[in-house]
Amino acid sequence: EVENQLGKTIKSLRSDREGEYMSQEFLDHLKDHGIIAHRTPPYTPQHNGVSERRNRTLLDMVRSMMSQTTLPKSFLDYALETATRILNMVLTKKRDTLTKPNKLEPRSIKCIFIGYPKETMKYSFYYPPENKVLVIRNAKFLENSFINQEASGSLKDLEIIQEEDTHPSIDTSLNYKEGDLEINEPQSDVIPIRRSTRTRHAPDGMCLYIDAEEHELRDLGEPANYKAALLDPESEKWLNAMNVEIQSMKDNEVWVLVELPPNGKTQTDVKSAFLNRYLNEEVYMEQIDGFVNPKYPNRVCKLKRSIYGLKQASRQWNKQFNDEINKFGFTQNCDEPCVYLKASGSNITLIILYVDDILIMENNILMLQIVKSYLEGCFAMKDLGKAAYILGFKIYRDRSRRLIGLCQSAYIEKILKQNCMENSKRRSIHMQEKLKLSKSQGALTPVELKRMQNVPYASAVGSIMNTKDMFLVYGGDLKRELRVYCYTDAGYLTNADDLKSQTGYVFILNGGAVDWKSAKQSIFATSSVDADYIAAFDASKEAVWVRKFISGLGVVLTIEEPISMYCDNTGAIAIANESGITKGARHFRAKVHYLRKVIKYGDIKLEKVYIDDNLADHFTKALEFPKHSEHTRNIGMLPGSSLM
Structure with missing residues (x-):
């Protein structure tokens, strides 16, 4: 009609993602006529503002017309046609967009x-x-x-x-002294090696954080490579840190400069020293950018010890740490190899190792100092004092209220900065209750998939989840302090694409969540009873591990009792607790009846919980906001304002 009546050709069509515009028949029609389809992102009507505003204007005009007449609503289409004709006949003038007055800081940048x-x-x-x-x-x-x-x-x-x-005049050559490996001539214009001058203090608490690396800087936004470090505003600090790393490698005789053998291969992009163990095979590495020996620029580093970047590095370091800590009387937890325990009378010491970050917990300060001194004698350690951060988590303590909290604000700020969203305003956008999502609502064509890979919001939203100022809090309830509880639930047929159900469970210890899962079930459930039984089976496997791990620590005596697991499906509970019940369970695969064995052996106790009190409910489906907020509070997720 547009082409015949107005002599105009439609070149593109901008629309939202409603079903009438997403059907394959409609898309084929556009393609046949050479019309490019522009679609706005989901839930962004402002990107299709012209159509949205015109629709609202038409509806306002229709309501006004109908309110001034006694005609029935069946005449709405006539009113709509009349309003459309009037709008098409009225002249329009584009107005300049009004801008808000500038505040103290500029609101724009020159590009x-x-x-x-x-x-x-x-x-x-x-x-x-x-x-x-x-x-x-x-x-x-x-x-x-x-x-x-x-x-x-x-x-x-x-x-x-x-x-x-x-930085046109920066020289980052390392000062090689005479007798250092195969380097005999000193160099000038060097950057001196920086040693920490911080005064060492004994920790005033029972928890100590030690870093087994030799670097001073722990900035989450650290430069990715040598060139980026030179361009960084704090380049001098980064260069000093690099010199410290290189000096540490020299002190440990990590490599020797040699000619690369004919069939030898080198590794590149080695980050920093990984307190190390001797290698059992030959490994060659290119000389590090900024620290190439001017006398032997074409030689390579033959590694004598493992360092970051090697496949063998983590394993070699772990072997060395395990050997040394066992000599001091620590035993490795059989169910979690990164945890070590030493008990002597009433004194209990726990060491948690993650790569080369070490967390020490002790109920006796003197024993804490002895353990720290032993580790410093074995490795080049750096005492970071009372634990304030571990693996990106901020640690908060309130000993008077017997509370401890964990927060990921530093990690979330890093994600925001990576996606250029650090100045974005915080908003709470909750999922619609009983919302059904499917793959058909997302990117479908190769072009759309490629474009979505470059959308920062898509990768950032799952990492942030509006929890920047939230803490996971433990403690405060003496009655439930050292007892583990589990809640399990299932969302029946929640996946619109393959009609599979969703498993959700959460383990609570000391008032806060310590272990949780939300995942699509691998087995197809034919009823809600099936789905809840499968979810309880998944949770029972984790319960066995939790019980064994905590039992090995020797500090939670109640773990010897069965873990109370709460489920809101009476049918699933009956099938699990009574092996003689076969109705509704004959088609179950044998492996899901592992749940019955776990109950029989006394690892768990499956009990009924009212559906509104099931804390695993929001791990399986979108809930209304009041219920969602209540459940997050009950698993220990609290705003920072409630702690400070």
Whole structure:
């Protein structure tokens, strides 16, 4: 009709993702007529503002017309046609967008316009200070201003200019002394090796964090490579840290410079020293950027010890640590090899090892100092004092209230920064209750899949989940302090694509969640009883491990009792507790009846819980906001304001 009546050709069609625009028949029709389909992202009506505003205007006009007449609602279509005709006849004038007044800080940045991105009504700009290409909708073009660059303006040229102009006189050559391996001539213009001058203090608590590396900086936004370190505003600190690493490798005689054998292969991109053990095979490494020996620039490093970047490094280090700690009387937990225990009378010492980060817990300060001194005698350790961070978790203590909290704010800030969202405003957007999602609502074509891979929001949303200021809190209830509870639940046929159900369970210790899972079931359930029985089976396997692990620690005596596992499905509980019941369970695979064995052996006790009190409910489905908030509080997720 548009082509015949107006002589115009439709070149593109912008629409939301409603079903009438997503059918294959409609898409084929557009393709046959050469019309490009533009679709807005999900839940962003503002990206289709012209149509959304026009629809609202039409509805307002129709309501106004119908309110002034006694005609029945069957005449709505006539009113709509009349409103449409009036709007088409009225002249319109585009108005300038009103802007808010500037505040104390500038609200815009100066960029270089470089073109138009495909399949979206925006602009592409290059931002030289951060060497990034930005896709922006609103911009003001300064047509009388020019780029202040002497080069051609290409991305490659701009990068080179930035690198050459930032630190033109930095020399990062290492100061090799006479007698150091095969280097005999000293070099000038060196950066001195920095040693920590921090005064050592004995920890005032029972928990100590030790880092087995020799670096001082633990910035989550650390440079990715040597060139990035030179361009960093704190390049001097990074260069000092690199010198410390290299000096540590020299002190440990990690490598020797040799000619690369004819069939030898080298490794590159070695990050830093990994307190190490001698290797059993020959490994060669290229000399490190910025620290190439000028006398032997073509030689390679033949490694004598393992370092970061090697496949053998973690295993070699773990063997060495295990050998040394066993000599001091520690025993390794059979169910969690990263945990070591030493008990002497009433004194209990726990060591938790993750790669080369070590956490020490002790109920006697004197014994804590003895263990620390022993480790410092075995390895080049650095005492970080009372544990404040571990593996990106911030640790909060309130001994007067017997509370301890864990927070991932530093990790979340890192994710936000990586996706250029550090200045984004915080919003709470909750899933719609009983919402059904399917693959058909996501990217389908290869072009859409490729485009979604480059959308920062898609990768960031799962990592953030609006928990930046939330703490996982333990303690405060003496009656339940040292007792493990488990809640299990299932969402029946929650997956719209293959009609499989969802398993959810959570283990609670000392008032907070210590172990949880939310995953699609691998077995097809034919009823809600089946789904809950399978979920309880999944939870029972984890319960056996939890019970064995905690029992090995020797500090939670109640773990010798069966773990109370709560389920809200009476039928599933009956089948699990009574092996004689076969109705409704004949088709079960044999492995799911492992649940019955676990109950029989006394590892768990399956009990009934009211559906509104099942804390695993929000691990299987979207709940209304009040219920979701109640469950998160009951598993120990609390805002930081409730602790501080």
